[in-house]
Amino acid sequence: MTATASADLAAPRTRLALFLLFAPALIWLLGLIVLPHVDLAALSLRARVAPRTYEFSFANYRTFIDEPLYWHTFVRTAAMSIIATACTLLIAFPTAWYIVKIARGQAKSMLLVLCLIPFWVSETVRTLGWMILLRESGVVPHFLVALGITAQPVELLYHDATILVGLVYTSLLFMIVPLANALESLDDALIEAAYDLGGNAWSILRQIVIPHAAPGIAAGSIVVFMLTLGNYLTPTLLGGKNSLWFTEQIYAQFITRFNWEQGAAFGFLLLMLSTAIVWLGLAVSGQRFGDVMRRA
Amino acid sequence: MIHSLPRSLLTRAASGAYVASFFAFLFLPLIVVAVFAFNDANYPAPPWRGFTADWFIGGVGRVGLFADRPLLASLGTSAIVAAWVTVLSVAVGAANAFLLERVRFRGKSLLALAMLAPLVIPGVILGISILAFASRLAQFADDFIGVELEFLRPGLPLVVIGQFSYIVSIATLMIAARLKRFDTTLEEAALNLGASRAGVLRTITLPYLQPALVGAGAIAFLMSFENFNTTLMLVGSDPPLTVMMYGRMREGASPVLNAVSLFLMIASALLALALLQRPDARQD
Numbered sequence: 028m029t030a031t032a033s034a035d036l037a038a039p040r041t042r043l044a045l046f047l048l049f050a051p052a053l054i055w056l057l058g059l060i061v062l063p064h065v066d067l068a069a070l071s072l073r074a075r076v077a078p079r080t081y082e083f084s085f086a087n088y089r090t091f092i093d094e095p096l097y098w099h100t101f102v103r104t105a106a107m108s109i110i111a112t113a114c115t116l117l118i119a120f121p122t123a124w125y126i127v128k129i130a131r132g133q134a135k136s137m138l139l140v141l142c143l144i145p146f147w148v149s150e151t152v153r154t155l156g157w158m159i160l161l162r163e164s165g166v167v168p169h170f171l172v173a174l175g176i177t178a179q180p181v182e183l184l185y186h187d188a189t190i191l192v193g194l195v196y197t198s199l200l201f202m203i204v205p206l207a208n209a210l211e212s213l214d215d216a217l218i219e220a221a222y223d224l225g226g227n228a229w230s231i232l233r234q235i236v237i238p239h240a241a242p243g244i245a246a247g248s249i250v251v252f253m254l255t256l257g258n259y260l261t262p263t264l265l266g267g268k269n270s271l272w273f274t275e276q277i278y279a280q281f282i283t284r285f286n287w288e289q290g291a292a293f294g295f296l297l298l299m300l301s302t303a304i305v306w307l308g309l310a311v312s313g314q315r316f317g318d319v320m321r322r323a
Numbered sequence: 324m325i326h327s328l329p330r331s332l333l334t335r336a337a338s339g340a341y342v343a344s345f346f347a348f349l350f351l352p353l354i355v356v357a358v359f360a361f362n363d364a365n366y367p368a369p370p371w372r373g374f375t376a377d378w379f380i381g382g383v384g385r386v387g388l389f390a391d392r393p394l395l396a397s398l399g400t401s402a403i404v405a406a407w408v409t410v411l412s413v414a415v416g417a418a419n420a421f422l423l424e425r426v427r428f429r430g431k432s433l434l435a436l437a438m439l440a441p442l443v444i445p446g447v448i449l450g451i452s453i454l455a456f457a458s459r460l461a462q463f464a465d466d467f468i469g470v471e472l473e474f475l476r477p478g479l480p481l482v483v484i485g486q487f488s489y490i491v492s493i494a495t496l497m498i499a500a501r502l503k504r505f506d507t508t509l510e511e512a513a514l515n516l517g518a519s520r521a522g523v524l525r526t527i528t529l530p531y532l533q534p535a536l537v538g539a540g541a542i543a544f545l546m547s548f549e550n551f552n553t554t555l556m557l558v559g560s561d562p563p564l565t566v567m568m569y570g571r572m573r574e575g576a577s578p579v580l581n582a583v584s585l586f587l588m589i590a591s592a593l594l595a596l597a598l599l600q601r602p603d604a605r606q607d
Contacts, residue, residue, distance in 0.1 A: 051419065059453060060437075066452065130326075140599065151564075152587055164369075218328070256445060
């Protein structure tokens with residue numbers, strides 16, 4: 028990259044200053060992002076044929092296809108992430124609407140801050156809360172018995188629905204903020220005009236609100252999907268042994284079995300899925316990556 | 324419907340109830356964690372057996388938070404890691420911001436996009452790629468130079484590097500957003516009046532950037548403290564708090580975890596308050 032200092036005084040001029048500005052960015056991006064991922068790709072494309080001897084091979088990817096457990100887990104993780112993203116959107120949208128369009132003055136800013144507070148606390152703590160609430164000896168089963176709804180305490184952990192609740196919960200903020208930003212820029216007069224012209228709630232939502240909020244919906248959904256797909260803590264703790272989340276497979280190969288080649292292949296598959304969905308989301312909604320990330 | 328249009332009593336009630344239950348959902352886990360830090364039972368579960376501070380200060384047969392050495396050590400580890408990540412992220416983030424806002428060069432928009440890329444790479448994958456690459460470098464150094472580079476093996480230096488690799492993206496965004504709004508005529512005026520470039524940077528540009536630097540630092544500290552995915556892949560023998568808590572939660576919880584969680588909640592609430600007190604420090 029050849030740099031030219033711009034003519035105005037504000038630009039750094041000396042070669043040293045330019046070098047000092049470029050160096051950290053290049054060390055970071057090349058040394059911590061690009062090269063490690065190239066290395067990961069290389070790792071995933073080799074197989075051990077003898078101790079300390081490796082050769083180029085697609086064996087690790089073939090294992091993924093041949094072993095139903097692996098690709099089932101992969102598909103399941105993707106499907107659950109899509110469901111979780113959709114649920115998050117459905118739950119967050121009315122709240123974002125209420126905060127932006129119905130609440131006024133003090134209440135409005137207070138509600139927005141209230142949304143932020145739980146996310147200042149670690150995901151570990153929030154998951155601990157869900158475990159105390161939902162496990163067999165926990166708060167919710169206790170109240171279900173006390174209210175006479177169930178005779179015995181029921182185990183509410185370790186179900187798919189539990190994982191979904193946990194995932195939706197952790198994702199809400201990342202949906203609310205972009206939605207609220209998008210709705211904030213929607214002029215109330217448009218809605219009033221539509222209402223005066225005889226529009227009902229449904230037609231206004233469909234023809235005015237959703238088209239206007241589309242960038243926010245896209246930004247929120249992309250971020251939530253990506254975070255959900257890559258989540259490890261919530262599925263393993265709330266789903267237990269039944270969670271079958273793909274990040275667990277990566278962890279198991281890398282850390283437990285020390286089969287880095289296989290783990291690298293799994294990691295690459297997850298990265299490709301994540302990138303594909305982000306790209307698809309951008310393409311479908313006609314958004315640009317940079318804008319979406321700044322919005323989120 | 325919006326506030327300026329007529330809404331029936333039923334709609335009002337329904338939307339109010341929805342928002343109320345939404346916030347109940349949001350706060351329920353936190354409230355439960357806080358409440359059971361004070362329950363006089365060996366397991367954080369109902370029924371309520373009376374108030375106790377045992378889980379903080381200890382009691383008969385009970386180790387409280389303040390005597391739980393491994394837990395306190397992990398809290399300290401998290402703080403050290405977070406401090407390093409904060410300093411590195413703010414410094415590199417500021418340099419990146421100047422690069423993006425002040426220097427013209429070919430391929431800038433590409434570089435700006437590349438700087439956002441770490442935010443869309445799942446944390447687990449950032450972790451394993453850095454783990455594998457560092458291990459390859461260590462192997463290389465060992466084979467060819469005969470030096471054992473300890474910091475490239477799983478451990479705290481790698482945790483710092485792994486967390487830094489994506490947190491710096493956020494710091495860059497925050498600092499660049501503020502630098503973009505800076506009126507460069509202020510710098511020109513100072514230069515015209517005879518100030519040196521370093522003097523201008525110190526007395527004009529950096530003070531202007533300070534709210535963004537502080538804000539980015541706070542966010543970086545918090546994100547590092549809370550990070551789990553990347554950390555789990557890179558951690559060595561001394562686990563930070565999130566990894567430590569995760570391990571204990573799998574074994575079965577003790578209310579000491581509630582106690583340390585309550586401590587975290589109070590600490591992050593104070594940090595949030597401190598940041599919200601300075602309205603100009605808030606970034607979009």
